[in-house]
């Protein structure tokens with residue numbers, strides 16, 4: 001075993017011991033198992049297919065710390081970033097730490113709060129849910145997340161309850177995040193026939209702080225439950241962001257995830273959905289934007305292991321400057337998964353000759369009575385469209401901006417919250433006029 | 435307003451325009467007719483600034499300036515407008531936003547104030563009514579999924595909103611039903627003023643009945659082979675281009 005991995009494992013073990021000594025920790029056993037799993041797995045490398053185009057050298061060289069630091073932050077700066085629309089509940093994390101006084105958790109039929117607190121009071125349901133979908137971790141970072149898990153959100157919606165207004169999950173990184181690795185884990189559980197709308201955002205209080213967000217999200221939807229999950233990753237320009245989302249959908253449950261990754265120097269989001277009950281549906285939309293020095297990666301892993309399930313994925317990327325993107329979309333339709341519908345598409349708009357994309361949409365079908373399609377495209381700005389716009393008085397930058405917004409619009413308009421649509425359009429507009 | 439002298443141009447070494455001379459004064463409407471492939475759209479594109487053409491000879495002055503030396507958007511901002519033969523679809527770009535930003539880009543370049551959203555909405559609604567463009571099309575993506583006629587009306591709407599000094603209409607009447615043709619003609623006539631000029635490329639007499647051009651030119655083989663008054667168009671309608679081309683050759 002290589003020395004670096006041993007060092008990391010020892011650090012993780014020390015962390016686990018310190019939690020234990022500080023007054024007991026109900027996850028100790030699982031943490032230790034995850035630390036051992038990490039030692040077996042090591043860090044992902046580009047020799048494994050899933051990480052082939054996503055190197056981690058930059059991340060490893062920076063060597064982020066596991067320590068916690070309680071750095072003061074300006075409250076008003078946090079509040080300024082609240083979602084500008086009425087919310088059903090709000091959970092705020094700054095530098096990985098839960099901020100109870102900035103959060104708002106009171107609502108009938110919905111139980112939201114901090115994972116650390118739920119674990120501390122021995123909440124059985126939460127204790128059982130940690131790792132129930134992710135396991136100990138199928139790559140080193142996921143295992144480290146569990147071994148050194150800090151805090152996160154727990155969101156539970158009771159059976160039959162419909163939460164109309166969004167539940168906001170806001171992550172902010174400020175000065176206290178500098179040089180640190182944060183390990184949040186979120187648990188979302190909707191009971192039967194419940195429905196909710198979750199807005200999850202990763203923002204920076206300061207545009208240039210370097211930190212690593214290594215997070216895992218486990219989402220369980222019981223029969224006929226339905227979740228709209230709007231996510232925006234807009235970390236600081238120097239941040240590393242790694243996110244694993246695991247979906248467990250029971251019969252006729254429906255998940256709709258709308259993703260945007262526009263920040264960070266390096267970011268990877270993986271969404272894993274396994275259908276084990278008939279009649280469930282999963283819709284994933286995504287938009288990524290990568291410019292000079294940035295890498296964005298989306299990995300989708302949808303496994304049809306039950307009949308009559310639908311999955312649809314539509315991801316679009318805009319690459320400019322020396323931006324790099326990786327898209328890997330895998331749909332498996334197993335033998336027993338008859339009457340499956342599975343559609344996957346990925347389109348990329350390249351604004352510069354130095355930009356790069358590695359796209360790999362894959363369908364693996366073992367059932368015969370299914371409807372499936374997949375496709376990927378890589379294109380440039382349409383010259384005729386540029387001429388048309390310029391002949392209407394737009395300069396090159398404005399024309400480019402409008403065409404990119406037009407390209408992104410199909411995904412942007414999937415976001416149900418108007419403030420999110422505006423925020424995204426603004427970001428795209430600003431970035432592309434640079 | 436526009437002065438074209440000995441303009442020769444081509445694509446990839448292939449000559450398309452072979453010495454065009456044309457004087458367009460403020461207040462005038464010029465019709466340009468001619469067989470398919472004679473270079474009408476090429477001329478229109480070169481005036482609007484489209485890339486890909488090489489000008490091999492001649493010059494074009496617009497309001498005293500060297501038009502060919504100006505960027506595409508600079509021409510638009512100075513009042514040149516091309517209604518295209520094949521308007522381009524812009525998926526995801528809202529028609530209303532496109533029009534407003536276009537107008538404001540032009541205004542800003544002239545040091546004028548931008549128009550606010552409410553006043554603009556009012557203006558566009560009124561113009562849309564005038565050119566009989568279904569208001570629903572304002573909310574859709576620019577030209578995307580529009581019928582042929584709707585695309586042409588949308589070009590005329592843009593022209594009506596942007597109020598150019600020099601409007602070049604490239605076969606805006608092609609593919610239009612009789613009512614739409616009337617609307618297009620009305621749109622052009624409404625814009626007519628002593629300060630503006632228009633170049634209307636068309637294959638049909640019908641539009642010219644409504645427009646009553648001051649001059650009619652026939653473009654053939656990259657040259658203007660005949661110029662005359664509106665009666666020339668009637669003669670062409672009756673006899674076709676054959677006789678003219680023979681006469682020129684003789």
Ligand SMILES: Nc1ncnc2c1ncn2[C@@H]1O[C@H](COP(=O)(O)OP(=O)(O)OP(=O)(O)O)[C@@H](O)[C@H]1O
Nearest residue numbers: 445450468469470471472473474475476477486519
């Ligand atoms: N980009 C290009 N590359 C090659 N040839 C071109 C290009 N653009 C125009 N041409 C050629 O130049 C000639 C003139 O074309 P143009 O489109 O100007 O004709 P037009 O008079 O507008 O015809 P129509 O009445 O059919 O619209 C044609 O032979 C055409 O094929």
Ligand SMILES: [Mg+2]
Nearest residue numbers: 474475476519
């Ligand atoms: Mg033509």
